[in-house]
Amino acid sequence: MALRRRTLIGSALGAALPGGAAGQSNIDWRGIPRLMQGPVLGPCGPDEASIWTRSSGPFATAIEFAPDPGFSGSRRTTPRTARRGEDFVLVHRLEGLQPATTYHYRVLVDGRPNPDDAGHEPFRLTTAPVLPSRFRLAFGSCARRARYPVQPIWRAIEAARPDLFVWAGDAVYADTPEPEILAEEYRRQRDLPEIRRFMATTPQLAIWDDHDYGLNDHDRRHPGKVEALNTFRRYWPNPELGVQNALGAFFRWSYGGVDFFFLDVRFHRDPNDQPDGPSKTMLGAVQRRWLLDGLAASRATFKVLVSGSGWNDSKPEGADSWASYTFERDLILNEITRRGVTGVLLLSGDTHYGELNCLPWSERGGYDLYELVSSPLAQDTVDLYLAARPILRVRQAFSGDVNFGLLDFDLAPPDPTVGLELRDEGGHAVWPPVQLRASELTPGRKTWPQKIDALSRERWNRAQAGRAYY
Structure with a gap:
């Protein structure tokens, strides 16, 4: 009986450890990929915009954007991985935009919409006009x-x-x-x-x-x-x-x-x-x-x-x-x-x-x-x-x-x-x-x-x- 109990305890510990035993567990050892702060919209020019994000770890982060709030025909910035040395901060550049145009956007962390933005997105931005206005x-x-x-x-x-x-x-x-x-x-x-x-x-x-x-x-x-x-x-x-x-x-x-x-x-x-x-x-x-x-x-x-x-x-x-x-x-x-x-x-x-x-x-x-x-x-x-x-x-x-x-x-x-x-x-x-x-x-x-x-x-x-x- 004592042997059986030690075996169960050992199995439980093995399942809780990363490595090979992790495959037997539902734990995601990376945590939940998400934003800690942001997004913050930076200056918008007639054909570009910048967006600041800070993520919860070294996750690939990108911006999906489109004139349509439903993201029909959307584009994405190239995913970039936030680094610990930069406090997991990134500034994303949106290029090829049209002047004086409203775009809708959302942040993708590890390939998925930021989970904590549910109910808040899409966010919007409006590019600057070309002419004096x-x-x-x-x-x-x-x-x-x-x-x-x-x-x-x-x-x-x-x-x-x-x-x-x-x-x-x-x-x-x-x-x-x-x-x-x-x-x-x-x-x-x-x-x-x-x-x-x-x-x-x-x-x-x-x-x-x-x-x-x-x-x-x-x-x-x-x-x-x-x-x-x-x-x-x-x-x-x-x-x-x-x-x-x-x-x-x-x-x-x-x-x-x-x-x-x-x-x-x-x-x-x-x-x-x-x-x-x-x-x-x-x-x-x-x-x-x-x-x-x-x-x-x-x-x-x-x-x-x-x-x-x-x-x-x-x-x-x-x-x-x-x-x-x-x-x-x-x-x-x-x-x-x-x-x-x-x-x-x-x-x-x-x-x-x-x-x-x-x-x-x-x-x-x-x-x-x-x-x-x-x-x-x-x-x-x-x-x-x-x-x-x-x-x-x-x-x-x-x-x-x-x-x-x-x-x-x-x-x-x-x-x-x-x-x-x-x-x-x-x-x-x-x-x-x-x-x-x-x-x-x-x-x-x-x-x-x-x-x-x-x-x-x-x-x-x-x-x-x-x-x-x-």
């Missing part, structure tokens, strides 16, 4: 998953139906020099149920700021910045970053007749408290030259400069904004004037309150430059602007709620337009939008007196007379 961009910054594990604002952003979304820095709050922790924060943010469909169906483009680069207010001295850049590159399906002779998270993208310049304000940044002057830089010489040459060569009606740090002078010198780098900032804006670059718009984040400001470069021979600031998406709001230096605000700073920015471009009219708007968590406009015409963003045009609201005008006049702004 009408489209909507949404953007925001500062999303702190640890403090805000529920982020309802994404429902409002999705309901606004933007054609693309821009992360203007602090997409996660890693606050660590460790690339493994930074990667973990990206994964936690993408696990939010309220963001998943939006990131799968709306093209995402991203820059970083301090909290997704390293530590608070971190600069070029970050000892792990190359590893942080590799993690950033791995987790965002951006266009190619940097240039041959300069690393960084900066790049250029065009959509619908508008050129976007995404700036890296961390990798080459001198310390904030270094005295300002010709040698102090936020961008580094190579990135600054790349920006200015790109602006001069651009034939787009509008050129949008995206910076994680605010462009205005409200913060004191030594603080974490362009106010501590005014020599370099003014050099850039003066070169825009000197080279006759038209149609420049400024976007930024970081501040934890929304803003719409004007840098009155019409007083320096150029034209008034408008800065729309969206912050935060999911983080505490603050009213530090009450103690800030007075600046030319076109709309009053908004700290009543989390927020996101909208830019509505219409390139069809003879004089193209862009509308600037800020919305709260419920999707409601926090103040009346401002509309700009392309002809107003040309040398010699002073437009802010026609754009500013009554309260902002009153407070600006008061500050100009030497009295308190508030």
